[in-house]
Amino acid sequence: MIQAVASHDPQSPSTLHRFSRFSGADGQVWEQTKRLMAADITYIPSETFERSYTGEAAQVDAILGSLEESSGSIPRNLPPHLAALCGYRLLDASEESLLFREMNFLKYRAARIRASVDPSDPHPDLVITALRALDRASLIRDSLIRTNIRLAVSIARRFSDSPCSFDELLSEAIFVLMYSVEKFDSGRGFRFSTYAYRAISRHLYRMVTETARQESRMTRDAEDWAFEETLVAGSSPPAERFWTQLRGNLNDFLQKLDRRERFVVRCRYALGNHRTVKT
Incomplete structure (x- = not known):
């Protein structure tokens, strides 16, 4: 996959010096120019961008305006806030291709305009045009994410019997989707669903595998408390019974905590293999 990246360093001394001369009425131009120069513009290039493609604004507007016309098949038993995220309808192949092409074209256009802007003497119209292109590209990107949220939910649910909570799984799935x-x-x-399905599934599988490995290790450590070091050879039976009961009580207490809480307690009090207190 070929990607084009266009970026500037807005914190470089030369750039800051050029911006520092703006004041008063030029302050807004300075802020807009600084925002444009600081933007991280990454896009998938296409030969059509340089030859004949000029954008499909009308068709894109029609697609974006119709996304909430039908909610489609929303996954069952979702909390209201998650169900609301799944409210966009699914895109067909032609609509999906058009939105991705338009999003990348807008980023390409913004990058080309930025390359022609002189930070020491920016043309306001050029800066505004580039920023509008980036804002519209972000709108299309957000719409593409919304139309595929239910895919992330569906994949996260397939790992629901893992040690990870559904919220953790869904959060990671949406991150990979973005x-x-x-x-x-x-x-x-x-x-896109084919590409995203594989990416999300691989990521969640690695996440679940690593979490299960850590859970298994902590379970094995459950019997190995720091207190056992006090059980020296020749201890009296009452002392042994006391420490055995104490270890049992601590085990019962830890089982009432979730995975993260158990890990924090063990690290904080140097229990099990966590021999060093971590604050």
Whole structure:
């Protein structure tokens, strides 16, 4: 996958010196120019951008305006706030391809305009045009994410019997979904759902596997308390019974905590293999 990245360093001494001369009425131009120069513009290039493609604003507006017309099949038993995220309808192949192409074209256009802007003497119209292109690209990106939220929910539910909570799984799934929208190349002829499904599934599988490994290790450590070091050879039976009962009580207490809380307690009080107190 080929990606184009256009960026500037707004904190460099030369850039700050050029911006420092703006004041008063030029302050807004300075802020807009600084925002444009600081933007991280990453897009999937296409030969059509340089030859004939000029954008499909009218068609894109029609698609974006129709996304909430039908909620489609919303996953069952979702909390209201999650059900609301799944309210956008699904896109067909042509709509999806058009939105991705338009999003990347707008970023390409903004990058080209920024390359022609002189930070020491910016043209306000050019700066505003570039920022509007970036804002519209962000709107399309957010819409693409919303139309695929239910895919993230569906994949997260398939791992619901893992040690991870559903909220953790869904949070990671949405994060990967957002990343996938930025990296997907629609020109290769595949549907985005195919690309995102594999990316999210792989990420959650690695996450669940690592969590299960940590859980297994902590379970094995449950019998190995720091207190056992006090059980020296020759201890009296009452002392042994006392420490055995104490260890049992601590085990019962820890089982009432969730995975993260158990980990924090063990690290804080140097229990099990966590011999060093971590504050």
